[in-house]
Amino acid sequence: MADRRPSMVLPNPIFEGSEKRVEIDFAPSASTPAAGLRALSRAQLDELMSLAACTIVSSRTNDHLDAYVLSESSLFVYPTKWVLKTCGTTKLLNAVPRLLELASQGLGMAPRRCKYSRASFLFPEQQPAPYREGFDQEARFLRTHFGHLGNGGSAYVLGDMFNGLQWHVYVADAHGADAAYAPPSGRPFHKFEVCMTDLCRVAAAAFYRDNPAFVSAARTTTDTGIRGLVPGADIDDYVFEPCGYSMNGILGGGFITIHITPEDGFSYASVEVTGFDADAFCPADMLARIAAIFRPGSLSASLSVDAASRCGGYAWGSLAAPPPGYGVQSATAQELATGGRVSYYTFGPDPAAGAPAGVDDAASSRCSSPGLAAAAPRGVLRHMPSFSSAPSSSFDSGSSCDDRSIASGDEGEGAATGAGKAAAAAAARAWAKGLALSMKRVRFEDDESGGAASSGAASDLGSPVAAGAAVV
């Protein structure tokens, strides 16, 4: 008789934070309802999300778009634009054929442009096909659905192969690089996307529900400085159990979306600010404010604009400066065959910004993690394919911020050598306790400074980041 006892193999706790993102623009026809894609029913959206292997958690709506927080990232639906961003082991592309079918049969809409992008996966071997097999397979899949647009689609990989993440882009456009063509909105669509790995532990602790300082998702959004990134946005935020954070903020036709995987060993956060005018904010300032919130070991930024040559969007597509405490590892600009442009930057701790740990005054003035500049190999993504125990009992001593000393080496080794569940649980408790103490310490320091740190980012879009405006 078959053994029906539960498997003794522990579920793999790794969570892939790095998102896949598809943006599809549709051309309406005479039969298209005024709401366009927004006329899709909730049942149809649920069907599409289940094809992509995720679910809708909550939603917000305004005159311009509908924004959905998903179990794995976000969905944005405009009348003629669909933006789906999913992480983990989701199957985002599986939803594409059905979406095209629903748009065509139910709404009389045909795709006119598709842009697919993603950073490198942190754990590619965990991905289902076709993602596991490499970007060319994803691009081939997209060509089967959008190959009839323009030149059939172009695929690019930006960044340095050995340092930091790469940025993968596939784009196909019915109008190609036609200089006479203007987007239906009459203005280019700007996107600013930041991906961060190796988050500072103290910063990441804010996104745990069992953190004693946790009150509500709304408080987390405010206290971390996230709310201040796009002041006035209508925010839909969610803190997962036991950890993880997702938010959408919508303002006019633009949105901000943030997704955080705080687990040590594979921590990751992404921030996207999209659909705003080029002069709504300064990308370099925004990046500095984002870096001050998460204090990551490495980060990358992608700026993209469609129809740039026609709409004068080029100026926006570059960063004036790296975020304080970081140096540029790679900078790549790609003119798209479809007339737009993508610029991609990767950053690592800047050795010039600080000396070895302990004498790192420059870095500590920008980040409450004095060890930042003494991080493990500059900008090298710390890929941990063998991570296989409870996240809280495992850690990498090559930390990017000195708060990591709160988890002692002994605890980590005990779990790693199979000292048993009890040891792992004890390690987890000690870790959590350490986090709590550390949180208290940092909060106390904030109080002494008049709370300036926690409100440092709550200023207008485009305002510069004050040095030392680290937010906890």
Ligand SMILES: C[S@@+](CC[C@H](N)C(=O)[O-])C[C@H]1O[C@@H](n2cnc3c(N)ncnc32)[C@H](O)[C@@H]1O
């Ligand atoms: C909130 S989502 C954010 C995804 C985003 N792309 C990112 O990387 O950070 C992932 C985080 O939520 C946690 N989480 C908790 N419950 C979850 C659920 N039901 N589905 C997906 N993630 C969940 C994961 O462990 C992870 O820390």
